[in-house]
Structures are given as C-alpha cells and as structure tokens.
Amino acid sequence: MSTVRDWAAPNPITENRSGLIGKPVDRYEGRLKVTGTAPYAFEVETPSAPLYGHIVSATIARGRIAGIDLSQAASAPGVVLVWSHLNVPVQAQRGAKLNPRSQRGSNPALGSDRVEHYGQSVAFILADTPENARAAEARIRITYEASDADLDFGSFIDSAGPVPGEEDARIGDFEAGYSASAVTVDATWFSPLQNHAQMEPCATTAWWEGDKVVVHTSIQMVKGGQHALAETLGIPSDRVRLLTRYIGGGFGGKGQSYDDLTLAALAARESGRPVRVAYTRRQMFQATVHRPAVQMRVRLGADGTGRLNAMALEAVTHCARNSTFVEHAAEFARNLYAAPHRLTGHRLVRLDIPHAGAMRAPGEAPGMLSLECAMDELADRLGMDPIALRIRNEPEVDPDNAKPFSIRQLVRCMQEGAQQFGWDRRNPTPGAVRDGRWYVGMGMATAIRGNFLLPAKAGLRLTGDGLATLTQGMTDIGTGTYTILAQITGETLGLPLDQVRVELGDSDMPPAPGSGGQFGAATAGSAAFETGMVMRRRLAELATSDPRSPLYGEDPLLMDFANGNIVLGNRSESLATLASRAGPEGVYVEGSISPAADARDWSQHTYGAQFAEVGVDSVTGEVRLRRMFGVFAAGRILNAKLAKSQITGGMIWGVGAALTESNAVDPRYGSFLHQDLGGYLAPVHADIVNLDAVLLDEADDKANPMGIKGVGELGICGSGAAIANAVYNACGVRLRDYPLTPDKVLAALEAKGL
Amino acid sequence: MKPFAFERARNVDHALSLAAAAPGARFLAGGTNLLDLMKLEIEQPETLIDVGRLPLADISETAGGGLRIGALATNTVVASDPRVRSRYPVLARAILSGASVQLRNKASMGGNLMQRTRCAYFMDPAKPCNKRLPGSGCSAMGGLSQATALFGASEFCVAVSASDMSVALAVLDAEVETVRADGSVRRRPVETLHRLPGDAPQVDTDLAPDELILAVELPPPPSGGQVWRKVRARASYIGALASIAVAGDRVALGAVAARPWRARAAEAALAEGAAPREAAEAELVSASGEDGRKTLVRRLATDAIQESRKGSRS
Incomplete structure (x- = not known):
C-alpha cells in the first residue's frame, strides 16, 4: 500500500508539459449532447422492436392493497402483460444478497401487498407503445386498506430519536463554555424537503441475450446497479451487463437503482422482447429519493473579541420508516471553526413518506444554511465584520481531531473574494442601501466540503x-x-x-x-x-x-x-x-x-468563500439575486471551464435552496405538493444574471498523485447562507425558514413596520 | 396521452362545422397548455380541431382608434408590435412576463385566454378536483397551495386564472369577438369571458362548444400611466402570486380569481378621490382567504397605482 509520500514525486500530470491539465477544453461528448444524438438509456438501439412498460403508483401513504383487478387493463389495446404483487415473477427478498460481496442487495418491485409510501409501485403494464401502456392504467381497479401514516415532520420533531450507531460529538464542555460566553447566538433554522429534479428521468432499456441480461439504465454507480439487479433476479452478477453511457443529471438521486431497472429486466425476460421503462416526471418526484427537511439549532458563544468559546449545531431530520439514511447536516461544523467547547449531533424522525437519500453535498448543503448565518448574526452582535470574525476563529489544526490540514486556504478565499467582489462597499447597517423600491444588501459565507479517494x-x-x-x-x-x-x-x-x-x-x-x-x-x-x-x-x-x-x-x-x-x-x-x-x-x-495508508493522518477538505448581493422588493418581498461571486480552493484543476461550470452550477443550486426550492408533504394524502418542474422551483436563467467564480492555484499533495480534489459539491456549500445574510443586510430581516419566498419576506417586513 | 382524432380546419366555417359535429372536441392553436394537459390525461378530448393555420393572425387599426388583434397572433408578435408597445405597454409587458420566449412564439392570443388554471391539485389527476372531475371535491381547500382565490371563489373551487395577458386586456376594456357554427358573431368583455366557479367550476368560460375566438379588440388606450407588475418567487417561468395592471384610472388584479379581476371597488374609491392605499383596501373588503395574500395585494396595488400616477409607463 502506498503512502502520500509516494505521491509527492513529480509526474507527468504535475509537470504538465503539454499543458492539457487545466486547459479549458470543450466537453468530449458535448457535440453529441447539444445535437441530441447522445443516446440516453431510454433511446439506445435495441436488437429488435421494443415494448414499453408503465409503472402504476400507489395513491395512499400507508396500508395494503386489499384488491386489485388487472383484467380490464390486460385486455386493453396493445397491452402485452400486466403485473401486480399477485403475479409478478419471483424476485429475491428486499435487501437479500446471494453474493456477500455485492455492493447492493435485492431491490424487488411489486414485492408485496404492503404500501409504504405514496407513489410506491403497485402495478406494471407492458404494451406495444408508451401511450397504450399509460392509457391502460385507467382500467386497473385497486382498493386499498389505508393505515395511519406519520407524514408531518414538524409534528414529530420533538419526539425525534437518536441515530442508531451514532453519538453526539462532544469536545470540552459545551454547556459550561456557552454559559460562560460574553456574547451568544441561539437560533433555529429550517431547511425544507428538496427534490433532485433531474432533467432525465430514471429509465431503462433491457433485453436478454441467452441467460444474460443487458440493461442500459440511468444510474450513477455501475456496480451498484449491476449487483442490485443480479441479486433481485437471483443470478450471478456476471450475467448482468449494465451500461450507463450518458446520464441527464444524477445529483445523488441516481446513486441507486429503481423499479424501472427491475421491471424492465423482468418484462424483457417474460416477453422475450427488448423493453423500455421510464419514470414519469411525477414519479421522479414521488418515487425516487429526496433530500429530507432538517431543523438545525445553532448556539455560538464568544468573548468580546469574537473568539468562539463554544459552538453547537444540533440537527433533526427524517427518513423513511425502514431506512437508515441520515442527512448529516451538523458534521461539517466539526472541521470549520476553532472553539474549545463543541457539540454536534443528529436526531432522526421516521416518516411514512418516500425514502430520503443523498442529494448534492448531503450534510453541508442544508447544514451551512444554519451555521454560516449564525456566524453572521454573531458578527452583527459583536459589531464585527463577518470575515474578520471568521479569520479570528480560523483553526491551526482540525478542531475535531487535531490533525494537520493537508492544505487549507480558506482565509485566502475570503480575502481574495472580498477584494474582487468589492466587500468594502458593503454598508454594515441593515436597510441602509436603496435602489428605487429595492433594498440592496451584501452577504458572505464560507464553504467547506470533504475530499475523498x-x-x-x-x-x-x-x-x-x-x-x-x-x-x-x-x-x-x-x-x-x-x-x-x-x-x-x-x-x-x-x-x-x-x-x-x-x-x-x-x-x-x-x-x-x-x-x-x-x-x-x-x-x-x-x-x-x-x-x-x-x-x-x-x-x-x-x-x-x-x-x-x-x-x-x-x-x-x-x-x-x-x-x-x-x-x-x-x-x-x-x-x-x-x-x-x-x-x-x-x-x-x-x-x-x-487510498494511501496514511491518508487519514491529514484533515483534507475543499474550501471557498461565497459573496452575494441581493435586492429585496420593499413592496412585495421578492428577493432577486443581483450578483454573486465565489473564490474556491480545490486542489489542482483539471479543466478550468468544466471546474468552473461545476462550481457555478453548485452556487446556483444554493440560490435555489435559499430562495425557491421546497417541497411539502400533503398530510391528507402523503404526496408531495409539487410533482413537476412548473411547481418545484429551481432557479431559471432570469434568476442568475451575474454570477462568477474563481479557483485558486492549488495542489494538494496529500490527496492523490495528481494533487486534485473534487469540485462537484463545493459550490453549493455556503451559497444559500451568503444570500440569506445579504437579505438581512438589505432589509434587516432575519429569516431562518428556507426558502426565503416573498410571502415569508413580506410577513417579516410587515412585522417590522416596513 | 389518450388516443384522439385530429382534424385540420381549412377555414373558419370548416372549423365550426367540425366542432358542431364532434361534441367534446377542442380547438388547438399553439398547444402550449392543451397538449401538456393531454399528456397528463387531465384533458382527454376525443377530437382536436387544429385551427392554427387559419388566417386569424393580423393586427390592424380599428375605425375607432383602437387595435384589432387576430386570435392567432402569437404572443411574441403582439408583445413586439410597435403599436402595442407604444399605446398599450401594459399589455406588452404582461405578455412578456407570461412565459418564456419559446412558449410565446407558439402561444396565441385566443389560446392564452383559454389556458386553464395551474392549481397544483387540478394538475394532479390522483387528487379530488371539481374543475377536473365534477363532484369529486376540492383538495386545494385545506391544502398546501398558496395560489388560491381571494375573490369570487365558491365552496366548490378556489382556483385562479393563470393568464397574465388577460389581466392587461381586462384593464384595457378589451373585447373578445367570437363566432358560432350558426354564423352568429358575438362580442363580450375579456373581463367576463371567464366564469366564476359557482357550482360548475369545470366550465372555465361562457363560450359554447362550437364557439371560436376570432379576435380581441382594444379600444383606444385610456389617458394616464400604465403599469404592469407580477409578483413571483423566481424571476421567470412561473405563474404570479399576484399581478396587477393599471391603466389610467382602471385597475385589474391577476392570480386572485378565476378571471382577471377588475378592481371595481378600488376604481370607485379612486374616482371619489381616495388615496391609493384606501382604494386597495376598499377592494379587499370583499376578499376572502389568507391574510398574507391580502397584504401582498394591498401593498402591490397601492404601489402600482402610485406609480401610474407618476405618469410612468413601466
């Protein structure tokens, strides 16, 4: 096993003699994508004419299927077969692993009469055209026996339980440190449930070649999908060939396979024909994973000079009843600022809604929306500049484990960002700057995100x-x-x-x-x-x-x-x-x-500083981003254009988190309020008028032989907090319930008599 | 999408006879709303009558000094017409805020008026909705959606109109000209083209099944400033939380009722010399619904009326 010392010697990448490393070359597959000729999973050529599957989704939150009549659908025009839990071919039990080395267990579809969440697959129709498959859904008669379902996160927060196998991280004595602090902040933030909303839905094209199944599917992890399907079908994984050449967005939501993969493979075997199955837009919202809502209480205690004495971030989040997923919203706080007395931890509520899962920068994305605003509040209370406060609490070594940093240029990110953004033009008095009917303000936040090999x-x-x-x-x-x-x-x-x-x-x-x-x-x-x-x-x-x-x-x-x-x-x-x-x-x-044998001897992260200027409509409470700028440090950059696209795309993701993105569970049905891109509001071009980012020159020789690090999630971190801080600077309103939509801003303005 | 018959109308008479012969048929123009709803199986017409190629796209001056806009003039053409931009800026701005350029290129004058509500529960076929399935109930009541009516709602439906353009047309006293299979031509104000839900929210307009929109006529613009404002969580590509069109001493509100809402009480108050805020409050006397939405409308209307009095045409 190598050590990081082995990576330190010069090599062709670090020498970069032909200059390909860092060069902003165009995308390898860009022409295929912009001309619409890159074959996505649903579009690949098949060896013979395909059939089309359509999945029917449950319309109750919890209970069982008391009766299901498929006969009318089976005789509908073009229909080849119809399955429910009563007649679907045999699959391995959920989670079963024939091969203990499989990366994922069995993922059966239509496995039982139990309904565990709204939108769960309850029937499957295979037909000659996608239109006929979908039209036949209306002919299926299902009667449900509904059970009580726990749906509303808010009403269970107080009864949240510990996360199995996890303990709070405590250093020093937080309570004593906090109560001895001269200046304190104690506030609670809420980040709502969010959806990945990928452009390309989950989709699979499958056919069999003898006893081997070939599946083209949209998934982020090749082996995971291959193993899950093999385990579901009860066959060795070398009899599953999984291909996923082009993917129209994953964001963590396609880290696992869904029923399109399972049912396409089963239906192709049963029909002897290639089969295509895609989730509908509605199913993408309702039947895949989502980022759970998180409530975050932050307590900060500092002395009069701004030196942090105590820091706590306690997060409560939710997952599906039979799941173990945790949105680790407090974890990043362990490595960010120095403070002798520290407390971070998570509590969990189990709900009868679809599975929570990983979504871009899981943990940091909601987490930084709390701590980075709490730091802004502390700076305000101390009469300090928010950057000066952060520099005062810059640690010498990782505050969680006393490990040295591989490289940490957070302060440089803040200082260069401040200079290029024009932070010195910020008026620290909230509500002091107007542009017509708009309040104008600036805010900043830091970014931190782990790096992994x-x-x-x-x-x-x-x-x-x-x-x-x-x-x-x-x-x-x-x-x-x-x-x-x-x-x-x-x-x-x-x-x-x-x-x-x-x-x-x-x-x-x-x-x-x-x-x-x-x-x-x-x-x-x-x-x-x-x-x-x-x-x-x-x-x-x-x-x-x-x-x-x-x-x-x-x-x-x-x-x-x-x-x-x-x-x-x-x-x-x-x-x-x-x-x-x-x-x-x-x-x-x-x-x-x-990974190097000694890789964990260093604290290794990517860093950044985010700056935002917003306008708040003094009449309506609408918040519009006027400009945004970030400086980031993420190791050697392989492609200046693509890295910047990743970073700015992440920043825009944060804009959505701060201002528009949110979904809610309708407590009467267990379904999400928004199930399409017209209702679930991700930012559009008009929202992003002036946004830019710079990546510092850096090489992290503890990361890998090339000294590179990831940039895919860093841009999200702290982005939304910078915007929320700018909203405060603009109009003097502290809003801690994301997203900061016009109704909430307006209510706050009214409450202040503005 | 359910299978359907497709007919292409050769001329207006042909379109009308096709409609008379096929109950439940829908006219298809740009299709930007109807086709979406058909894909979701919210609309399930057995017949589509394509009127998109009929010669109804002209914009012309009227004898009375107004403008006649053909039903098939695209939103893009109308919003960029110099006569519209100079004399009816409130209309141009409302259209520009109503959809992305791709949609405006396809969407027509008549089709825009015929677009259906975007109520989240109307859009979800798995939920009760009296507008979609009469008698099934209204899940927007007691639901999570904020975009519910402040004016003119009934116990059966609280959905609001999604059309921005119609709010500007209402404030301009525009009229819709239609023709039926029997040849009868009729005119009615845009303001009353759409029905309030009453006990039949499934019926959006008072058009007969065989009635086709031919044109919209704008009278000469009223004197005074024109203002358009649309409030929304993101800057584009989303319906209004509330909108307002002001033209001279007239005020219309959008996204607050099943039709573009002429704020007659506010207009009356203004005519009696009330301040803008008093006028807005006069209108809200009859409003029902959430206080936050009323607050938004009060502030928006107050500010927009004030702005119009500065002679501004923004």
Missing part, C-alpha cells in the same frame, strides 16, 4: 492507429468525466487529445465507484493516471527490448513521452508503431488507485 481501476489500450482508448466502469453524470479522463490520459502518455478516446459506463469494464460525494474526478482520474503510468512502463519495456526499435537496449526508466512518441534524447519512435508491432490488438494494460 476511493479504490478504482481503469483499462487502457493503445492501438496501431496511434489511438489510446481508456475504458472504465465509471459514469459521467453531466459533470465532464469523459473530458477530464481524456486530458489525464493524453497528458500522461504525451498524446494530443484527438488521439485519446474514453469509454465509460459499462459493467464489463474495470470498475470505478461512479459519481457521488465529489469523489469522482479524483478517484476515476487517479486510476486513469496510474493506468497511463502502467502503459508508459509497458511501452518503455517494449521499445527497449525490441531490436527493431531505435531505443533498443536503453534503460526503460529514462524514456520520455511527447507528441505521440516515446523519446530518449534525439531518438524516438511513435507509439503507433510500437502498438502495431505488439500485435493486432495493440497494447492493453490495467491500473488502479487505492
């Missing part, structure tokens, strides 16, 4: 035409994975980008953990880099051991790679020639990356 592999083939093809069971969920892997491979082998191909999203390829937790680029990228290095060594050996090569007899360790050639001094040979000589298949190698 997981084990991964990759394959690399060099062929006689001089092309290098990287293959990896990795996903690109719209983040740019194809592109950065091409850049890494090109730079490592000294090949121009047009000689590099990348093939992803196939369970037959060397496995990578997929996209999530902003670990994708560092993990898959490091595996690609290591595989490129394996290829360099193999090519050097091939050249130096072959009398036909001009490099014959030289020391393979001295070889260099540039411009498509292997080079030593003024002698060189093209990689194409080397590959041709190796045989018709060229040269194929595999490589892998694993």
